[in-house]
Structure formats: structure tokens, C-alpha cells
């Protein structure tokens with residue numbers, strides 16, 4: 001509740017790093033708290049990243065495990081003057097937010113909230129988001145760190161803590177120094193429902209189509225002008241209507257999605273995003289768009305086009321499948337903390353997908369943060385406590401598993417135990 005009161009909104013229109021200096025306000029508090037716990041190397045770097053190490057207290061050779069969360073909040077909703085409210089032992093009735101009575105969190109509209117009757121629920125007050133995304137993750141990591149510092153009798157390997165800025169604007173790992181971090185594997189604490197583990201994300205490309213028309217003075221354009229805006233309009237109208245779009249797909253289905261258009265009669269640029277869980281299908285989607293575009297171009301003699309395609313991020317599962325132990329240990333930790341594992345594929349990307357491809361395999365663990373990026377954001381205290389338990393169990397499992405056999409066999413052992 002303290003962390004959410006610090007305004008840490010990031011800004012997609014800023015080119016500075018971090019995008020807003022106020023993010024460091026929280027990071028400085030975190031560094032001070034980590035040092036108070038006795039974590040001596042905790043520090044904030046110039047780019048707004050917090051690094052800290054809990055040294056190993058075991059003789060075993062144990063992989064170095066990092067826990068990661070982001071300090072910034074979304075620019076979709078104000079993060080200034082957040083007033084967190086604790087609804088103790090919530091009775092299941094509508095949560096009316098006092099500073100804007102039109103903001104009502106109705107359990108009927110939030111199916112997961114219904115499961116949390118009796119929990120202590122934290123909300124904002126109606127005029128801002130809460131910022132549980134991802135300050136719940138920050139709080140969970142801080143609490144787990146305090147636990148290990150206060151219980152040195154529990155053997156563990158080296159634990160790394162990483163707090164990043166600018167996740168919400170897609171730049172959360174731009175300036176991370178992985179060699180300085182020195183971790184073998186990582187987990188982000190930025191998931192939602194209790195028990196969930198996210199080890200699969202979309203693969204994502206951006207595609208920019210530039211349509212070239214032929215300009216002429218509109219008064220004397222007969223037989224000369226070819227209007228690029230109209231070519232673009234015909235092309236967009238011919239996109240698949242029944243599938244392959246965000247508004248018609250769910251679960252494991254992919255899509256192509258026009259996100260921006262800008263132009264004149266002479267030149268019009270249409271930007272797309274392509275998404276699928278299977279990277280290879282992005283090629284199919286790009287080919288489909290180009291085929292459609294070619295047939296439209298033929299209807300407008302004189303027009304032409306060019307296409308530029310850029311990789312944005314890749315499904316982290318491609319990497320995590322090469323290190324099955326990372327997700328398997330997390331699943332085991334969730335079970336040891338008394339929960340069933342919910343495996344959710346993420347219809348988006350996470351910092352973990354980029355970290356995974358940068359060489360740090362990194363699935364995402366739940367925090368309880370729900371309805372994020374909105375004024376109706378909420379989080380259950382008990383969900384956060386469960387996530388702390390998962391982090392603690394996970395560290396124990398890595399210690400137990402160390403020094404025995406190669407990773408594949410260890411995972412098999414875990415699965416056999418079920």
C-alpha cells in the first residue's frame with residue numbers, strides 16, 4: 001500500500017531513460033529497504049534499474065535465480081495521488097470506490113473476484129489505477145527477500161533481485177545488464193490469478209505497408225490520379241472478417257491487426273501487428289496480406305507498394321522448452337504452496353519473453369493483480385501471500401535439486417512424484 005502511493009507512471013512519448021524520472025522515487029525506497037534488510041549490494045543504476053544480491057549460504061553449486069518485477073505503471077490511467085483502500089475480509093458485495101461513485105467493482109463483472117470472497121482486497125479510490133501491476137510483484141519479491149534474510153538457517157543458492165522501469169511501454173529490458181546480473185534463470189512476478197504460471201507468449205512481428213499512388217491536381221486528374229488512400233481503403237475492406245483479427249479470436253488463435261493508418265492521395269502507410277503462438281505462422285500471415293494487397297493493387301493500375309516487416313518478440317516457450325526445469329520447478333513450488341497450477345498462454349508479450357531470448361529463461365508467476373491498467377484494478381492480499389510462499393518454495397526446490405543430475409532428469413523426477 002506504500003509502494004502504490006508513489007507515482008511511477010511511464011511515458012511512451014518520452015525518449016529519456018527511464019522515460020520518467022519519478023520512477024526512481026520508488027526504486028530509491030526499494031534500495032533503502034533492501035539495505036535495511038542487510039542486502040549490502042542493493043543499488044539503483046543511472047537507467048533506473050535496481051540490482052540486489054542475497055548471497056548463497058550453501059556449499060552446493062546451485063544455479064543463480066533472479067526474481068524480477070517492474071516499478072512503472074501504465075499510462076492508460078492516472079497514477080498520480082493513488083489512495084489504496086484495504087477492504088478487510090471482503091464480504092462479496094459491490095466495491096464502490098469513494099472518490100468516484102460511478103466506479104463500482106461488481107463481482108458479477110469480475111468472475112475471478114468472486115473466488116476471493118473473504119480475502120482482504122486492495123483497490124484504488126476511483127480516480128486512479130491501483131498499480132498492483134506490478135507493485136504486487138515488487139511487494140512479493142521484497143517480502144520473500146526479507147524472509148530469506150530473516151531465516152538464514154534455510155539453505156539457498158545466490159538469489160538476485162531485479163526491479164525494472166518502463167515495462168509498460170515495452171522498454172523494460174532495454175538497458176538491463178545481464179552480465180552484471182549474473183543470473184542463470186529468472187522469474188517475473190507479474191501474472192494474475194492465484195496459481196497461474198505463464199510460460200508461453202505470442203510471437204510478434206510488425207508489418208508496415210507503404211502504398212504509392214499517383215498524385216495530380218484534383219481539378220485536372222482525370223485518367224491520371226491514382227489515390228493511395230482509396231487503395232488502402234480497398235485493401236483494409238478485403239481483410240478477413242470472420243477470423244484472424246483480435247475481435248474474432250481467442251485462446252491459441254493468432255491474428256493480423258491494422259493499428260495505424262496515415263497518408264495522402266500520393267502515399268499511404270498502413271501499420272499492422274501480426275501475432276501467433278507459432279512463430280512460423282507469422283510468415284503465413286505476412287504472405288496472406290501481401291497476396292491480398294497484390295490483388296487490390298491490380299485493380300488500381302499505376303499504384304505500387306512496398307512492405308517492411310520487423311520482428312518484435314518471440315514466444316518464450318521456444319526458449320523455455322530448451323530448459324524444461326525452469327517452469328517445472330515453478331509448477332512444483334505452486335503445488336507445494338497448496339495450489340493447482342493454472343497454465344495460461346499470454347496473448348501478448350512480457351519482459352520475460354525478451355529476457356528469455358536474451359539468454360535468461362524467464363517464465364511469469366502470478367501476483368493476484370487483476371483488472372490492471374484500469375481504475376477498477378484490485379489485488380487480494382492472500383494471493384500475494386501465496387505468491388511469496390511460491391517464491392520461497394521455489395528457492396528451496398532449486399537448492400534441493402542442485403548437485404544431483406542433469407536438468408532433464410530432475411524434471412522427470414518431479415513429474416513422477418505427482
Ligand SMILES: [Zn+2]
Pocket residue numbers: 070133134167190
Ligand atoms: Zn505488469
